[in-house]
Amino acid sequence: MTTVSGVSRFLNTTHQSRNADSPRLRLRPHSAFFEPTSNAKSLSALRALELNSTWSDLPPTQSLITYATPNIHELSTLYDYLNESEHAVFAPRAWLDSIPVSASRLAARLPAWVLAEGVVQRAIPLLALFECLFVKSGPRGLVVVQRVQGRDAVDAWARLASAGEKGCVVSRSEVSDEDAVVACHFPAIELGKKEVGTVTGAGDNLAGAMLAAMVRGLDPAKAGELGRIVEIGQRAAVATLRSREAVGDHTQLQALLP
Secondary structure (H helix, E strand, O other): OEOOOOHHHHHHHHHHOOOOOOOOOOOOOOOEEEOOOOHHHHOHHHHHHHHOHHHHHOOOOOOOEEEEOOEHHHHHHHHHHHHHOOOHHHOOOHHHHOOOOOHHHHHHHOOHHHHHOOHHHHHHHHOOOEEEEEEEOHHHOEEEEEEEEOHHHHHHHHHHHHOOOOOEEEEEOOOOOOEEEEEEEEOOOOOOHHHOOOOOOHHHHHHHHHHHHHHOOOOOOOOOOHHHHHHHHHHHHHHHHHOOOOOOOOHHHHHOOO
16 A cells, blocks of 8 residues: 555656556556645645556456545545636546435435535545545544445445444445445534643544554554554554654554454
8 A cells, every 4th residue: 555645646656657668557556545634735745646547457346446434624625626627637436426425315324514515515526536535523533434335244344224323424335336425524522621632643643643543554444443543543643643742642442353
């Protein structure tokens, strides 16, 4: 898995390494994890995709970047750029149009602010590029919006949602029983004001810990594993918030990792 925060570095390297005598390189030979870090830097991956023509080698049903962890402001920046660009890499995907997402179901199962601030509405078009988006919202928690493929995986999520799992919406494709969009909200771990030593690095620690969990084998597309990934990330963020350093004490997280 590519684990650099600027995944554009990987995309540009792939683009620059091609020449007339070398075979065409695949854009995504393995998974990539993108942590934007700022509004301006959030666009680095999209601009790199515009420069890298190897995306056209991929099936139109395949995402180009596996995971991304924008905050709400970075999500809006990505969404606006996608909407305004006329580049072919951002063209609508037919598979995405076949998955209707009900606003009433979102309103019934997710916190009001998620719908009011357009978090899921902005994330869904970005699934044409990103397989899974972990949208950070500080003390309001984390919203995960992802595409799930495979009948067993989709059925598992549908069972979870039908069991009344609050904070989870599963929208299945109208043309395939092996495709769905899943949106979940995970509340933040509550902290009192006196418990917070610093907010610096909390988001980075959350992203890094979730990445560590996935590198160890946990899969966010599996209904039984996403919550565990998020818990590990949130505990890392809380450990940092409680410290006065940019990286908290994560020794206790070892017991939670696979």
